[in-house]
Amino acid sequence: MGRWEPDARGRLEQAALALYGERGYEQTTVAEIAARAGLTERTFFRHFADKREVLFAGSGALRDLIVSTLASSPDSAAPIEAVATALQAAGAVLQERREYAQQRQSVIAANAELRERELIKLASWAAALSDTLRRRGVTEPAASLAAEAGIAVFRIAFERWINESTGNDLPHLIRDSLDELKAVTAGK
Template sequence: MARWEPHTKERLARAALELYSEYGYERTTVAQIAARAGLTERTYFRHFRDKREVLFDGAHSLETTLSEAVAAAPGGASPRAALAAGLDAIGLAFQGAREQARTRQAVISAQQELQERELIKLASLTRVLAEALRLRGVEETRASLLAEAGCGVFKTAFVRWVGDERPRGGASAGEVALAALLREGLDTLGDALARD
């Protein structure tokens, strides 16, 4: 086997998702994942600490995308506008990944252990968002509340996006949907708070 394999991490992630979907998370081993990817177990453990982490590898990248987008919002932007910029960036980050996200969500939904890890990931995303807002000068309590609300919008939109069974009319229509659902969710939240 070659010393360096191109796209190793992506191959392992794809193999894991395929096997988890086919046989279930509990019945899949790291050895099976490595074999499906054409790699060794040792190579697997160079990239992932255990078989669970392969499903959550993108969390840090998502946090970075969110915090950088909030920071890059124009200086005079309101906290809500900065939050919207972050959610827009997340929508773009998932472009073209709906089927993979659906498969991953089905695997996670079938295992309590994975659901708990997903909640930890969401809590971390909330902390990152609150910190990004605080760095823009948003008062701490307000930043925390906006971050909680923003991550609630993300969670709700994501669940709708992966669960939507309507015909898509082409890949691009499905790819844009998460961004639209995120904006819709943020607008709905704003309307609900304004009316109450």
């Protein structure tokens, strides 16, 4: 591919993921990613702060989607239901990129630094959810409990989604995981 072909960002993501899978995250350099994508290192750094951010670049947009969906949920919705709906919206976006999500998760699982970064991302989502719930009038500790429980539900559903071959979609698995949580807490 030539340097001036479109979708430099997408090409860099694909090249990085392929190299991380082939060589490992630690052994892959930015120069190699850029070369594989047919681009320069300078172009890489126009799109990503470092090679780690290739794997986390979309997390801010997903967080914003979760927050806006939660903020626009009906006032009558229970906090955990509103959080689940917001997380299902993120799940619908991720659903379109299942293969990418599986490859990405494989790279993250193999590297402690990346696992830590993933946990930080999820913690920032939980903080954003609890802040939004508080702005909606939910008091503490209910706001934090609903947000943290929602993230736990999301994590379990996501793991099932990337590891199962049943064809269940991620939003459906999020709902199923929430139902399981409700059953556990109800003592059923």
